[in-house]
Amino acid sequence: MSMDAERDTKSRFAAQWHYRPDVPIPTSPVFSWPPHPRAIAVWFAARWFVFGENLVIAVLALVTWHYFQPPLERMVTFEIGWIAQMLLRNFILLVAVAGSLHFFLHVRKTQQQRLKFDPRDLISRGRLFSFNSQLKDNMFWTLTSGLAFWTAFEVLMLWAMANGYAPVLGWADNPVWFAGLLLLTPLWISFHFYWIHRLLHWPPLYKLAHALHHRNTNIGPWSGLSMHPVEHLLFFSSVLIHWIVAAHPIHILFHMQHQALTAVTSHAGFEALLVRDRQVIGLGNFHHQMHHRYFECNYGNLEVPWDKAFGSFHDGTEESHKLFLARRRKMMGLQNSS
Incomplete structure (x- = not known):
């Protein structure tokens, strides 16, 4: 590549983004070798001992279990009443989180473009989307299929625990492991997400299913x-996994709320929520924003760096973007020759 072409690549990559955080994007030190105990401790502390998503959702799961969850003994048999109660609760959570973030960030634009990755607005009309609208399309799939599967998996797991089909862990059984399981849950979710996401990029499954999610090249909370x-x-x-690994219902609620609600916040389109010009909580990340823009990079999350291991990691630098473009050209060449 000539020097002029290299400069052009850099300028085009930079021009696609309104805001880029400090790069290169770091990944979790948990799986680095040789181990770095201090770095791992700092990484966990930054995600658990400050006001952030993990802590908020852990508290939410605890409050849900004590005040908004039918008792386990009631779940021995499937009944419309308690299932509907859980469905309504999850509906309220989705609307509260996704609806408020969309309203303040993308409708009222209370922080304008500050910390917004993509300079473009969400698509108000487009034939690509159901109902000719990105927002209506996203809300429809979230509040129908998304809400139903979220609730169904919670119902299944808690029913299995109530009937003794899935092992139950009590706080008194092992307090250290009880707390440790909360800390490890985001790591397991990240581990699992990479592999199912790579599977969804297999052309037959992509065409059948994942293409719907990738209608959103510019993303919002919904x-x-x-x-x-x-x-x-x-x-x-x-x-x-909790059919095998013993857990408490609080772990199930935390697990499912973490998956559902961080899917919302990670697609907010902004790095953080600002209140009076101060960052109060982290939201989206540039790592996944690039996946929606470029498709064939950053399939996983930063907690478990599978992308680094398999060469699909884009760290947000111009140098990494050049490598990505070369890799994509190679992939397209292989596809065209097959």
Whole structure:
């Protein structure tokens, strides 16, 4: 590549983004070798001992279990009453989180373009989307299939626990492991997400299901759970590990709320929520925003760096973008020759 072409690549990559955080984007040190205990401790502390998504959702799961969840003994048999109660609760959570973020960030634009990755507005009209609208399309798939699968997996797991089919862990059984399981849940979700996401990029499954989610090249809060039912089935299936790994119902609620609500926040289109010019909570990340723009990079999350291991990691730098473009040209060449 000539020097002029290299400069052009840099300028075009930079011009596609209104805001880019500090790069290169770091990944979790948990799986680095040799191990770095101090870095791992700092990484966990930054995600659990400050006001952020993990802590908020852990508290939410605890409050849900004590005040908004039918008792386990009631779940021995499937009944419309308690299932409808859980469905309504999850509906309220989705509307509260996705609706408020969309309203303040994309309708009222209370922080204008500050910390907004993509300079473009969401698409107000487009034949690509159901109902000719990105917002209506995203809300429809989120509040029908997304809400149904989220609730169905919660119902299944709690019914299984109530009947003794899935092992139950009590706080008194092992307090250290009880707390540790909360800390490890986001890592397992990340581990699982990479593999089902790579599967969904297999051309037959992409065409059948994942293309619906990728209608959103520019994303908003309602985009996160805007998926085909096949994708929702795979996406939420990570919780099935608790048919083997003993857990408390609080862990199930935390697991499912984490998957559903961080899907919303991670697609907010902004790095953080600002209140009086101060960042109060982190939202989206540039890592996944690039996946929606470029498709064939950053299939996983930063917690478990599978993308680094398999060469699909884009760290947000111009150098990384050049490597990505070369890799994509090679992929397209292989597809065209097959």
